[in-house]
Amino acid sequence: MNKEDQVMIGFRELYNKLVWLNKDKMEDSLKGYKPSEVHCIEYIEKNVDSNVTKLAESFYMTRGAISKLTKKLIKKGLIENYQKSDNKKEIYFRLTEQGKVIYKIHEDLHKEFQERDKAVFEQVTEGQFDSMLSFVDQYNRHLDAEIKKQGIHMKSE
Structure with a gap:
């Protein structure tokens, strides 16, 4: 498995674990919403x-x-x-x-x-935070460009 796959799988695992870990408390505290x-x-x-x-x-x-x-x-x-x-x-x-x-x-x-x-x-060191934030920003900009390129217009729907 290459590093790109490891990063993407890692993000998904982190997200899924956070949702799972927080879910019961969120649902109990915000019942009906x-x-x-x-x-x-x-x-x-x-x-x-x-x-x-x-x-x-x-x-x-x-x-x-x-x-x-x-x-x-x-x-x-x-x-x-x-x-x-x-x-x-x-x-x-x-x-x-x-x-x-x-x-x-x-x-x-x-x-x-x-x-x-x-x-x-x-x-986490400042340098590590800066690297992570830089990556997230770069990936976000890439996805924004892909959305625009594919003509997905959320604004006008």
Whole structure:
């Protein structure tokens, strides 16, 4: 097996183990909420003036799928929409108090998981971090170019 295969298999294994390890605690703490709903809540809290287009781009989903998701979140009382006085056409989202509670639970879980894994990251040198970040950035740019080359337009769907 070459190093490229080892890296890709390693990434998949890491991701799958993280999901598996965190799954029960996430599901117990966020009962009744799907991962896509929780991540949408997280995005809206962290990004001012979130709208359907920005959410679709961020999640690599169609605008139609995001519209369905946000309607569910509004119905559950987790987000609300608003418009700016200078732009009555565009609809934006923000969290309700109930949405902020879900966001806080999710953030606290992430902090707990970070604390659990801290021992590993404390051993990583600046140079190692820089190399990993450089690789991730380079691979992301490559995939962005491939998406563009294949004509996959998430923004317009």
